[in-house]
Amino acid sequence: MAGFEVRTSNSKKGKGLFATKKYDKGDIILEEDPLVSCQFAWNAAYRYLACDYCMRPLETPEQNVRRLSCKPDIVLPHANCFDINLENIATCDQCSTLYCGEECKQRAxxxxxxxLCYDTTDAQHPIVILLETWKQMHYPPETTSVMLLVRILAFIEQSNDPTAAASVIKQFCHRTVNEDAELVHKLLGEQFTDQLNTLRDMTANVINGEHIQEFLTPEGFCSLMALVGTNGQGIGTSPLAMWVNSVSELTMSDDERQQLDLFIDKLYQYVEQESGIFLNTEGSGLYRLQSACNHSCAPNAESSFPYGNHRIQLKAIDLIMPGDEISISYLDECSLQRSRHSRQKELAQNYLFVCWCERCLAQGSQPDCTSEEEMSDDEIDDED
Structure with missing residues (x-):
């Protein structure tokens, strides 16, 4: 029996995920696969090999770090402590899309x-044109992909019960028309109206059908774009990161550990110098339960991808009692440690809401800026 429920949180947050039983720190609250997931367009363009369905990496940690660092002679110590099974890779018979196995191929x-199967060598195919157009509108670091939106439409069209599938997607759409437009403006930039119309026309060229017409209207498409922009959960599945986690569990002397840590630091420096932000086989997915988790600047849970694919795990990082809302942080660890002013500013810009969590309320008397670094950020923004 589930130890949680989705119900109305308050007038400011809408729905939330609430505990119906006690969770101790470290307890797993839930695991779930997304309705659909998709690799980011730029990651795919940089040839990050991943299963098209579950995003499991299709290269070893050594292959991964050699490619990302452009150093083909790198040899990872303790390489046998972590192994990616690449023996069962399957391909689509029509388009040669890669999957980690026959099961994922069939599920896709x-x-x-x-x-959505198409000839990937056809430069004029509507999907190729849509992807290239999207990449020119949405440079890295990516936060979502137009192909996640396209897969949502295909998910509805291919469902045994398209009406029910459309209803599931509509559950994620709970903002006003103006709020949707503001979110898409943030996602696409100043030319968002023209760009949105362009993407809508191109999407309709890729997939069309009687069950998705409402999502291809100007208002419906804007709502769907806002949905993938805000409810799309980032997914990271790095072979290098999984190898690092594995070697950290090995027993070794203090001297060996120190040498290994130095080696790992150097690896990440090489990767950053060559590939910058392109580290994980990243994409985004649409999760039914995970999407109900609201933000808190003092979260009691966190999400991770322990299986190296798109299956998400929500784990308690603090004691959670029955009736407590289960919250996660939408901000990274660095941003979370900054002042209330900086946190509120980032949340307002990227998620269009004001945070009313207990931590923000308790820090309500703080001045608007609390560090020189944050002051300089504000000054830069004001000049733009």
């Missing part, structure tokens, strides 16, 4: 791929 076919 059943969920969306039957509608």
């Amino acid at each position: 076919l059943d969920t969306y791929h039957r509608s």
